[in-house]
Amino acid sequence: MSSLYESQKAMRQKRRAALQRGVVAILDVGTSKVVCMILQFDPSVQVDAASGMGAIANHGAFRVAGVAKTQSRGVRFGEINSMEESERAIRTAVQGAQKMAGIRVDHVIACFSGARPRSYGLVGKVDLDKGLVADQDIGRVLAACDVPDYGAGREAIHAMPVNFALDQTSGLSDPRGQIGHELAVDMHLLTIDSRSMQNLLICIKRCDLELAGVASSSYASGISALVEDEQELGAACVDIGGGSTAVSVFLRKHMIFADSVRMGGNHITSDISQGLQVPHAMAEKIKALHGGVVATGLDDREMIDTGGDTGDWEIDRRQVSRSELIGVMRPRVEEILEEVRAKLDGAGFNNLPSQRIVLTGGSSQIPGMEGLASRILGQNVRLGRPLRIHGLPQAATGPDFSACIGLSLYAAHPQDECWDFAMPAPCVGGRSFKRAAQWLRENW
Amino acid sequence: MQPINRKPSNQGQPHGQKPAKQHLSYSSNIKPLGSVAQGTAQTLFGQKASKQLPKRDPAPSRTSYKLQRLWLTPMVRSMAKAAIPTLGLLAIGFYLVNNQGLRDHISTRYAETRESIQTRPEFMVDLMKVSGATDRVGDQVRAASQIELPASSFELDLPIIRKRIEALDSVKAASLFLRTGGVLDIVIEQRNPVVIWRNKNGLELLDANGIRAGVSQSRLDYAKLPLIAGEGANADIAQAMSIFAAARPFENRVRGLMRIGTRRWDLVLDRGQIVQLPETEPVAAVERLVAWQSAQQILARDIKTIDLRNPSRPYLRLTPFAMEELRRVRSINLGVETKL
Structure with missing residues (x-):
């Protein structure tokens, strides 16, 4: 955890440098689209967390200066598949956003939609020497968390203290200065496949950019699509994207669980393409224009020209009824939602006080989605659109941009993570001494 | 048996009466065949044309991407917009100040060019025409104008010539025009002695x-x-x-x-x-x-x-x-x- 601690800490420093320069880019490398958003920060409006201003109150601190969206290439399941192609897509998006903003941007905060996230709940416990919680005690208790063996090829991207408990009192958000004997912490650790993170890092480096932070897209879309009450009382955000569906559960304004289903809108499209035997582009078009999940009697009579790309106009003048289309789409949507259900059940979502589920992401716009989701996931389902942020163009306000917008909120006002606290001295010092010795050994 | 490609005639049908149902369906059977053939050709052609176009890659090349980033750098931008032009002008000025020969060369070349343009036949004045004056006054005007023809129209200062002419007692007012063909037209309003x-x-x-x-x-x-x-x-x-x-x-x-x-x-x-x-x-x-x-x-x-x-x-x-x-x-x- 220490190497990670350092790399994340370095990223934090870069983020701070970027905020001082006042410009940072948000990069969402998705399966179906790549979005780059350039944020301009006004340092005079910057409000620190100590004053009690939350993420929403911090809105005025930044302005969206440029947004560019391009079709994603070389990305599957939210992971980079072809480096060259996705680098080109990132370049296109970054250049477009820079052109719109007229600003050069060097620091990028990126998010992952795939990369097989896995979340762990960690518990740490420490005895207080002075009977009073001091700043370093927080670091100590975070360091005392017993980290599970999450595998060699994985890396933590979020490690957030979710809940502090002092002796018998649980549910503290900031225990500093309080009196007690034993401090315990619940930490939410989210790990992802380190290979895909490395790939993204290389891609971004090849675009002459520096990574100033990473976030899971399930977390980001949860920030923007859930309203404050939902985050407080407990809700799940389901971001149905192109190649993967991100699931996150929030309670008391902290993410307590995140996962992703490796299925999304692209699978619906390929189902249509295979089931109706139409080209992929046409399948995408009829999905977007005529798609649905609930068939009515009228849909039998609504015929959709599928055309075809066979070159033989005479025989390929096919039409499908809308109910056929729905018949192709619905099983896949049901499958996705059932997977989401399984993930939520595994996370114990049923035990939460409120079981609100918010659907967002591009595929949540399929008509009838809400009704179908409420049948599979539970009664309390709504469609969520992201918050409005300053300077956002109208074209980027749809639910498919909720991860981007959440990421920009995260960039403006990141939640405390474990690496924001000072690690206890012996651990850090011993480590650095060891590293110095190793460096000497290697070079002489 | 009816030939397929001939339009069925309405002969034998009384005027004003609808043709038989059979005929209608028959004629409507023929027409789409032709139009289908045509439509196919057009659509195929159109599809072919659109297919042959390679899909344009919207991604900028790495060079153009880097250049754009360079251009968006405030330092580079201000250098290119202000510093480099200013320095260039200063360098040129410094070089000119320190190089007498070059300055002389530039000024002689300038004078030569100016001369060659001014003495082009389009700009030469060969003829002076005095109208509205008696012969005696006309001679006075010619003498007073002090122009040696042919002269370049750049060298003729018409207001001064006009002042000179109007300084004559016998001239009340004078208007000067440079006409095409190199004619200086002086229109005199004479002052008549009584x-x-x-x-x-x-x-x-x-x-x-x-x-x-x-x-x-x-x-x-x-x-x-x-x-x-x-x-x-x-x-x-x-x-x-x-x-x-x-x-x-x-x-x-x-x-x-x-x-x-x-x-x-x-x-x-x-x-x-x-x-x-x-x-x-x-x-x-x-x-x-x-x-x-x-x-x-x-x-x-x-x-x-x-x-x-x-x-x-x-x-x-x-x-x-x-x-x-x-x-x-x-x-x-x-x-x-x-x-x-």
């Missing part, structure tokens, strides 16, 4: 407003113009002209008008006769004289001066001989012996 004024400096020509319209060497050059004389005679040319007009019945005897004391006129006739006119209403006095002349031939008499200054009582001054004769006649009438 009287000739003899003063200390000689003979001057005056126009109706008393403004000098020229100088004459000899009275004979302008024999037709009436003569005025005396100091301040140019002050009231209009009155002088109306006096001359009133004296027209004996104009062949009029020599001229003499201004006396810069306030009134003497009408000078030949044989040394002088008609003294009043300061006010001299024309009326001349008209009375005309009446008098026609009644009594007063001017034909041996009178030296007719004093009309007092309108109620004219005075006559006789010549000494006439005075002598008058006395003699009077004494005869009185019966006095005359000494012979």
Whole structure:
């Protein structure tokens, strides 16, 4: 955890440098689209967390200066598949956003939609020497968390203290200065496949950019699509994207669980393409224009020209009824939602006080989605659109941009993570001494 | 059996009646076949055309991406926009200041180029045309304009030439035009002399407003113009002209008008006769004289001066001989012996 601690800490420093320069880019490398958003920060409006201003109150601190969206290439399941192609897509998006903003941007905060996230709940416990919680005690208790063996090829991207408990009192958000004997912490650790993170890092480096932070897209879309009450009382955000569906559960304004289903809108499209035997582009078009999940009697009579790309106009003048289309789409949507259900059940979502589920992401716009989701996931389902942020163009306000917008909120006002606290001295010092010795050994 | 490709005729069907159902369906069967064939061709062609176009890669090349980022860097931008041009200009200026030969070369080249452009035939003036002036005034204008033709139109300063021309007494106003074909057109509005004024400096020509319209060497050059004389005679040319007009019945005897004391006129006739006119209403006095002349031939008499200054009582001054004769006649009438 220490190497990670350092790399994340370095990223934090870069983020701070970027905020001082006042410009940072948000990069969402998705399966179906790549979005780059350039944020301009006004340092005079910057409000620190100590004053009690939350993420929403911090809105005025930044302005969206440029947004560019391009079709994603070389990305599957939210992971980079072809480096060259996705680098080109990132370049296109970054250049477009820079052109719109007229600003050069060097620091990028990126998010992952795939990369097989896995979340762990960690518990740490420490005895207080002075009977009073001091700043370093927080670091100590975070360091005392017993980290599970999450595998060699994985890396933590979020490690957030979710809940502090002092002796018998649980549910503290900031225990500093309080009196007690034993401090315990619940930490939410989210790990992802380190290979895909490395790939993204290389891609971004090849675009002459520096990574100033990473976030899971399930977390980001949860920030923007859930309203404050939902985050407080407990809700799940389901971001149905192109190649993967991100699931996150929030309670008391902290993410307590995140996962992703490796299925999304692209699978619906390929189902249509295979089931109706139409080209992929046409399948995408009829999905977007005529798609649905609930068939009515009228849909039998609504015929959709599928055309075809066979070159033989005479025989390929096919039409499908809308109910056929729905018949192709619905099983896949049901499958996705059932997977989401399984993930939520595994996370114990049923035990939460409120079981609100918010659907967002591009595929949540399929008509009838809400009704179908409420049948599979539970009664309390709504469609969520992201918050409005300053300077956002109208074209980027749809639910498919909720991860981007959440990421920009995260960039403006990141939640405390474990690496924001000072690690206890012996651990850090011993480590650095060891590293110095190793460096000497290697070079002489 | 009907041929397939012939349109079924309506022969045998009564006019106004619908063709048989069979015919309708038959004809509607044929038509789509043709149109289908056509439509297929077009659609196929269109699809082919769109397919042959390669999909354009919207991604910028790595070089253009880097260049754009470089251009968006504030330092580079301000360098390219302000610093480099300023430095360049400064360097050029410094080099010029320190290089006399180059400066000379530039100035001679500049002068040569300027000269070669100015002396192009399109810009040359070869001809001067003076219109609206008599020959004599025209010659004066030519001389006064001080232009040596042919000259480049760049060198002709028309306002100055115009001032020079208008400085002539005989020219009231002048307009100058550069016409196509290298013609300098000078349109003159002449100042016409109406009287000739003899003063200390000689003979001057005056126009109706008393403004000098020229100088004459000899009275004979302008024999037709009436003569005025005396100091301040140019002050009231209009009155002088109306006096001359009133004296027209004996104009062949009029020599001229003499201004006396810069306030009134003497009408000078030949044989040394002088008609003294009043300061006010001299024309009326001349008209009375005309009446008098026609009644009594007063001017034909041996009178030296007719004093009309007092309108109620004219005075006559006789010549000494006439005075002598008058006395003699009077004494005869009185019966006095005359000494012979």
